[in-house]
Amino acid sequence: MTPEIFIKRQCKADTVERTSLIQSLWSGYGEVVRYSLTGQESPSSVIAKHCTFPMDVNHPRGWHSDHAHLRKVRSYKVEQNWYRQWASRCNLSARVAQCYGDLYDEKTGHRLTLLEDLDAAGYADRYNAHNIEYLISCINWLAAFHAGFIHPTPSSDWPQGLWRKGTYWHLDTRQEEWSVMAEGELKSAASELAKCLDNARFKTIVHGDAKVANFCFSPLDNQVAAVDFQYVGGGVGIQDLAYLLGSALSESELTENIDYLLEHYFSELGRELMAQGESQAFAQEVVEEWQYLFPIAWADFHRFIMGWSPTHPKNTPFSQQLTDQALRQLRRS
Ligand SMILES: Nc1ncnc2c1ncn2[C@@H]1O[C@H](COP(=O)(O)OP(=O)(O)O)[C@@H](O)[C@H]1O
Ligand SMILES: [Mg+2]
Structure with missing residues (x-):
């Protein structure tokens, strides 16, 4: 046909x-x-x-x-x-x-x-650099999305029909990239990092490729819609957040704004969870677990970059520092 x-x-x-x-x-x-x-x-x-x-x-x-x-x-x-x-x-x-x-x-x-056609539905604009309002809209979108699919006790076939582990960079599907990584702590800790994310108590569905290019924006009210669900699957919300922020901001913008943007995501996430009827105590537990996992999720993506293309502009000192923080967390646990 x-x-x-x-x-x-x-x-x-x-x-x-x-x-x-x-x-x-x-x-x-x-x-x-x-x-x-x-x-x-x-x-x-x-x-x-x-x-x-x-x-x-x-x-x-x-x-x-x-x-x-x-x-x-x-x-x-x-x-x-x-x-x-x-x-x-x-x-x-x-x-x-x-x-x-x-x-x-x-x-x-x-x-x-x-x-x-999302353009016809009012979402005709695309991201251009330094549009903080649009970036905030993407963060709000992620918080609402992650809250909506939160799952404290997923079975092994959840989420049905999607990737059991979402994101296009997760370790199971990136063994070739892993094997060519330079030897060192990040390479030897790669499976431990992935396991931390996989063993999280609170799972949700992650978009899996939530870069700013995969969002369509409505210029009138800064509303946003997402496209490109090829890598959607189980995960923890901050995997999407880490990748989104890395896709939108330069290293200096990240350094300057990371605390504020993380705070914004977690307060939106908590608000969305409670708006859908979860208790404040539940929301607090999700937020605390995912705050702890943020550097781990960042390091997990950095692991992919260091195998796939170590000279890539995403291999920044900022990214290396956050990765070091994740490795310290692992050593302590
Ligand atoms: N439903 C839609 N409405 C409007 N634009 C869309 C829609 N789906 C995709 N697009 C546009 O096409 C681009 C490519 O689509 P996408 O699904 O991301 O394919 P790819 O896998 O090639 O990235 C998107 O970034 C977006 O700008
Ligand atoms: Mg795309």
Whole structure:
């Protein structure tokens, strides 16, 4: 079925026209596209995320042993599961796009996901540097999202259909990067850091790729909606927070603002938990555990950078100091 025919059916449209390419996907295997629609009952536009990976067998090196490829393929499936089974459970203050349906073609492996056009819904702006209001909106979004999915006793198959451990950098899926790390304390403590996060008492669902580029903003009221749920899964909220802050702020901005931004996240998290009926004592326990885990989550991402690309601009003295703090915490525990 062509995307046009599928859109026509799912959105009850009279006409469907491809209007703009928003972005090509990884290695050119797909695209994010806007379609314009006409019809009494249809929205006036939709966004299609279309993944067109070549089938596994056709790859000369053999895709089955290519972890990066397999991770990507799985990530598009997880994103469809997210929109099918989880997205509608999001807290009102953690806005995501409505999904109009999805397709999976077993023969070609192609996937198509139809999403509400967030630009048309008022979220037409994207992040530009130094917009602290927008960054605060992202932090509020994370707090609402994490509070909404808080889970003190997750079973081993939770969250169903998503990554058991969210984020694209978690150690189990990054063994190649780990093995080429320079020897040292961070490398030898890598699994201990990951275990600390995994063994947290309070788990939630993390977005898993919550950089500012994956948020759409409404310039009128600084409201925000998130996209790109390929690495959504179980975790602790501060994993998203650490990655978000690193994606938005320079080293000096981080040094200057980190205490304030952390405080803001934790007060929003506590407020959201209580707003959904949790006790103050419960909220306090979550906040205290995740405050302790913040340096650990930071170090866990830093571990990925030090294996994947140690000369990356994200390898900063700020990042190294926070990582050292995490390693000291581990030694004491
Ligand atoms: N539902 C949507 N409404 C408006 N813009 C969107 C929507 N989904 C994606 N986009 C835009 O397209 C970009 C790429 O989509 P994304 O899902 O993040 O793909 P990628 O995996 O390539 O990063 C986003 O950063 C956002 O700007
Ligand atoms: Mg993206």
